[in-house]
Amino acid sequence: MRFIIIAGLIALSFTAYVQADTGYRLWLRYDPVTDPVRKELLQSLFDHVTVAGSDATSDAIRNEIRLAAGGMLGMEPVLSDQNSEQSTLVICTPGSCKMLNDYPEFITMLGIIGPEGYYIGEATRNGRKLLIVAANEPVGALYGTYHLLRILQTEGNLSSLPSYSKPKIKHRLLNHWDNLDRTVERGYAGFSIWNWHKLPGFVDPRYTDYARANASLGINGSVVTNVNANSLVLSDRYIEKVAALADVFRPYGIRIYLTARFNAPMELGGLPTADPLDPYVRQWWKSKVADLYEAIPDFGGFLVKANSEGQPGPQNYERTHADGANMLAQAVAPYGGIVMWRAFVYSAEIEEDRARQAYNEFVPLDGQFSENVLIQVKNGPIDFQPREPFHPLFGAMSQTSLAMEFQITQEYLGQATQLVYLAPMFKECLESDTYLPGMGSTVARIVEGKVHAWDQTAMAGVSNIGTDFNWTGHLFGQANWYAFGRLAWDHGLTSEEIAVEWINLTFGIDPDVNEAIKEIMMASREAAVNYMTPLGLHHIMGRGHHYGPGPWVTGGRPDWTSVYYHNADSTGIGFDRTTSGSDALSQYAPEVEAYFSDLATCPEEYLLWFHHLPWDFIMKSGKTLWEELCHRYDAGVNKVGWMKASWDGLKGKLDEERFNQVSSLLTIQQSEARWWRNACLLYFQQFSQMPFPEGIEQPEGSLEEYRNMRFPYAPGIRPSW
C-alpha cells in the first residue's frame, strides 16, 4: 500500500516519518544534507547572503536561496540586498553593487559573458573569504545562482570554481502544444497546466514552479499555445490571461510567445481575407501586436505553422512563406519580437517524397526573410521518429536563421509509459556534420549561428509537461526536459554528463545508484529504436494516436500511412532515397550523399531510411537482412528486460513511491516492447516469407489480433484525428 501526502507536513526528526515523493519538485529538490563536510560548506555559504538588486529577478534569487537553505539545512538564511562585512555569498551585477569594481578578475569576466552569462568565483574582502556570483544583468545572476545550487547539490564542494558560462543559443524555448480547452496535442502527462478559465483572476502557484524549473536550465522563452493554433488566444479577454502568465514568467527571464493562427484577421477581425499583402490585414496584425505589447511589454513574438496539415497560411493567397512570415515580423520588429516560422510543411497533393518537401519549399526563399524571422526546422526530415538523419535544410540556407525544433514529448518514443532518455538522440543530430559549406559544419554550429553568423539563434523543444503531479507523466520524462534545457544552453555537454547531473539532483548522490540509473538511461534510446524501428525503419506506428505499432497502416493520405515508408514487399523493404529512388539524398552535401548512398559506408542504423533492400541482403554481421531485423527487434526487447531488472535492483535504495512508479512503468514498457516486436515481425514476415531465426524469442499472438487493437482514448490525440 502506498500513500502520497503532499506538502505542509513537518516531521520532527530525520528518523521519524519519511513522506512519499511524487516527483513534483523536479531537479530542484534541495533535500536535507547530512554529510558533515557538505553541511559545513553550505552553512558557511548561506550564513549571510547578499543579493544586490531590488528588481523582481533579484527577489526570485532571494526566494530560491531561501528554499535551498531551508531544504538542505533547515535554516532561514540571513538575506540582504546590501553588501556587508558579514557577507559570505554575494550575488550581484555591476548595476546593483559597486563592490565588483574592486575585483579586476570579475570585471574582465563581465566583459566576456554577455547579458545572460555569469561568473562564479571566490574573493577576499577584509581578509575574509566570500563567494561571488557576478553577472551583467539580474537574469545572469539568476542563472549563476541556479548553477551554484546545482554544484552544491551534486559536487558538494567548490573545486569546479571559478566557473563561468554563457548560453550558446539566444532563444531557448519550450513549445507547448496546449489547446485552450486544456487538452494537449501529443501530451502524455495529463492536461495543460494553463488553466485559461481561471486566469487571470487565479494564478496557480504551479506557474511559478514552472518558471523556476525552466530558469534553472536557462530556458528563456515559452510558447504557451499549440502550433495547430486557435485565434481566440489573440482576443482581448485572452491577452489579459496571457499577460498574467507573463507576469509570473518575467522575473525568471522567460518571455512568453503565442502561436499565430494565420487567418486570425478573418476569424477574429472579421476581415474578408488574411492575405499577407493586403493592407487591412497588415494593419490588423500591427494593431493586434500593439495590444499585445501594451499588455506584455516583453512579449516574445509568434510561432507559426502555416500551410501544413490543414493550417491556413500565405499560400492560400498565392503568397510565399516569406510573405507571410515577414508580415508578422514587421509587426513585432519595433518591439524586438521575433517570428518562428515552422518548416514542417508537406502536402499529400504533391507527388514527392515527404522527406524532400520542406527543402524544396524553403531553400528557394533563402534571403527573402526579414532579420527577425527564424525558420524552425525539426531535427529530421520526417517527424520526430526514434531515429532520423539530420534535416537537409541544415546547411542549405545561409541567409536565413534556422532554429532547431526537438520534440521532448515522446510522441513516437513510448509516450508516457516508456523510459527513453532523449539526450543521445538530440546529440546525434547536433553533432551531425552537414559538410555545408564544408567539413566541420555540424548542425550544432549552424544552429548556433557560427557557420553563417546569424543574429537570431534558437532551439525549441516541444514540451512534455502536463498536470500530472510529476509534471511529465513518466518520472524519467523529467530528464528529457532537463536535457533539452541544458543542451539549449550548451550543446557541448555530453548526454552522459547531463544524465549524471540530473540523476544526482533527482535521486541523490549515492554513486552506485547513480551508475545503475545512468546505464539504464544511456541504453534506453537505442533499445527503443531497436524494438520500434530498427535499421532505419520509420513512421510505422499506429494511426492517429501514434501509440504502439501499426506497420499495416494504409489508406487515406499516403504520407500518413506506414506502407508508404517501409515499402515492404516480396522483393524487400526500405525507402529508396538514392538516385534510383526519390533522390532525397541529393538535398545533402555531396560528401553526405555519397556516405549514405554507398551501401559500404551507410551505417546500418540508417540503412532502410535510404535504401530498399532484398530480404536476403547480407549485413555486416553476416546475417540476412531479415535475420538482422529479427535480431534487432529481439535485442530491443531484451534490453528493456535488462533495464527493468537493473531498476528493480535499486529496491530499497530509493523512496518507495518513485521506485514503484518507475518499476510499474518498466513492466508496461516490457509488454509494449514485445508488442512492437511481435506485431512488426509478424507483419513483415508476410513479405519476407522467411522463418524466425533461432535464438530469438518467437513472436506470440496473431497478426490479426494486433491489427484489431483499438485505442480510441489514447492520450494526446485531437478528437478530430
Next chain:
Amino acid sequence: MRFIIIAGLIALSFTAYVQADTGYRLWLRYDPVTDPVRKELLQSLFDHVTVAGSDATSDAIRNEIRLAAGGMLGMEPVLSDQNSEQSTLVICTPGSCKMLNDYPEFITMLGIIGPEGYYIGEATRNGRKLLIVAANEPVGALYGTYHLLRILQTEGNLSSLPSYSKPKIKHRLLNHWDNLDRTVERGYAGFSIWNWHKLPGFVDPRYTDYARANASLGINGSVVTNVNANSLVLSDRYIEKVAALADVFRPYGIRIYLTARFNAPMELGGLPTADPLDPYVRQWWKSKVADLYEAIPDFGGFLVKANSEGQPGPQNYERTHADGANMLAQAVAPYGGIVMWRAFVYSAEIEEDRARQAYNEFVPLDGQFSENVLIQVKNGPIDFQPREPFHPLFGAMSQTSLAMEFQITQEYLGQATQLVYLAPMFKECLESDTYLPGMGSTVARIVEGKVHAWDQTAMAGVSNIGTDFNWTGHLFGQANWYAFGRLAWDHGLTSEEIAVEWINLTFGIDPDVNEAIKEIMMASREAAVNYMTPLGLHHIMGRGHHYGPGPWVTGGRPDWTSVYYHNADSTGIGFDRTTSGSDALSQYAPEVEAYFSDLATCPEEYLLWFHHLPWDFIMKSGKTLWEELCHRYDAGVNKVGWMKASWDGLKGKLDEERFNQVSSLLTIQQSEARWWRNACLLYFQQFSQMPFPEGIEQPEGSLEEYRNMRFPYAPGIRPSW
C-alpha cells in the same frame, strides 16, 4: 511570490521551514500537535496499538494509524495484530479478537451497530485503561478508526466517548461523470483522476488516497463512469482496468459500480437489438455480468441513464423503464448487485412541464421494479438548481426504493470559482416534509427507508473530484464532498456541525478562525441563490456550459432555454405551476400543494417557481416584486463582498498558499456575482420597465455586452454541447 513544494521534504524542526500547502491532504491532514495536553493523550493512545485481523482492511487501518501517529506526533507507533498487556488502543472485531467477550457492554453494542457500525469505548484490563474500537466487520472497525482520529484531531479529548454510530443509508455513493478520455462532464477540478490508459499496469497512488478520503466519511460505493455512458468500459480490456481500481478500493470498503450503456449489446456485442425482453440481449447482459463478477467479486452493480437526453433505453423498443431496469437487475441479483435507474427523464417532444415528467413516467410503474432496483431521483424536479423544492417523486412511490441524487459538483452553483457550501441545500431537501403518506414523512425518512421499510436505500452525490492538486478545484469544494459523505452516513447532522468538523480538520482548531470560516460557509449558499436565482427563479444560466447568467437563452428545445422557465414578459415573471398553470403542484400531497399554491403561505424563496406574478406584486417587505428582485440580487452581491472581507481578515492566520487561493477565488466570485446581478437585472428590466430602486448598486455594462460573452472553453462541457 508563492511556491509549492510537495512531499518528501523533511524539515529539521518546527521553526525551520514551513512548506506551502496545496490542500491535497483534504481532511486527513494529521498536522503536528503542539498542545501538551493533546499530545499526551495521543502519545498514550498510540503507544501500543493493536489492530486485530490479518485482512486487507485491517492493513488499511494499521496504515492509517501509522500516518496519523507520524503526522501528529512524528512517532512510529508500535503496531501489532495481537492483543497484549501493553495495548493502549485495540481495534477489533469479534472474529479477530476474543477479548471483546470479556466486556458485556461491547457485546451488547455489537448487537446494535450492524455490519458497518462501530462502538468506541474505554475499558480496563489488568487494572490498566485502554481504548477499544469495536465492530462486527473490519470495515466497521475502519470507520470507527476514522471517527476516533476525527475526534482526536478536532476535540482533542475523549469526552464524547463512549460513542457508537451506524449508517442510516445502505449505499452511500459517489457518481463520477467521468469519461474514458478523462474529460469530466460538469467537472471543474481539472480532469478525471482515472488514468484509464495507464491502468491496469500503473496504479496511481492517488487512487488509494481517494479511497481513504471516502472511507473516512463512510462512502462505500463509487460509480466511476459517466451516466452519459460509453459501452467500451464493459469490454474485456477495460474490465481489467476497472478490476485494478476495485482492488485498491476493496480494503476501504468501497464497491465499484459502472454505468451501463443500454445499447451495449449492440455496440459491443454486435446484436441487432438491445430490447430488454429479447433473450439474446438478456443472455448478453448475463454473460457480461458474469465476466464482471469474475474479475471483481464485489462489483456493486450498474447506474443507468436511459431514454434521457439522447441516451438509449428500453423505450426505444417500446418497453418500460421497469423492463429495462429489471433485465439488468436480474443479471446482477445472483451476485448481490443492484441497479440504480435514474428518474431524470424528460422529453422536449412532450408538451408538459418538465418538472412533471419524471413523476408521470415513474409513478405508474410503482410495484413493477425488482427488489434490487433503486430509482435514483434528483433532489428537485428540474436539475440541481441553486434552490428547488423537493422532487414530487419522494413520497409518491411506496413499493419502489428511491435513492437520493445530490450534485456535489457545482454545475449551477459557481462551478470551481465560487465558495458555496452545499450542506444547507442538501439539508433543506432532506428535511422537507412530503406529507406522503402523512405528516412527518420527510424526504430523509423516505430515502432512509423508514416510511416504506425498503431493503435497499441509497444516497448518491455527483462528484466534484478531479486532477487538481486539491482534488476539487476550489478548496471549499472539499467541504461539499465532506458534507455529502457525512450526510449520507447520518442525515441528522446539521450543516453547522459538519462545517465545524470540516474546518477543524482542514484549518486547525483556532476558535476565531473557525468561527469566521463557519460564518462565511453558512452564508454562502443563500448568497448564491440571491445573486443567481432569487425568489424561486431557476434555469436561467448560460447555454451549454452553464457558466454565468443567460436569462436571454432561447431557441432550440424549449426546456433547455431560460425563457421557458422564467416566463418574463410585460405582465410579470415566474412559472405558474398551480392549477391555473402546469398544475405540477398537484403531484405533491394536498397539504404541500395547498401550502405552495396559496400566495399567503408560499415562502418567497419558492415564489416564482410556482407562480407567475405581476411586476408590481407586493411582497412581504412591502416592496414590489421588481424592487424585491433587485434588492435580492444586490444583497447576494453584497454578501459576497462581506465573505471576501471576512476571509481577508484571516490573513496571517492561515498558511499563505491556501489563504491566497481562496482570496483570489473570492475576488473572482465577487465579479461573477456582479455579472449575474447586472445581466439578470438589465434583462428583466426590459419587461418590468421599472427603474432600479434607490439604495442598490446600479448595474453596470450593457445587456448587449453580457449577451455577447462567449465561453467556448469553459470547463465541464462535452464538445458536442
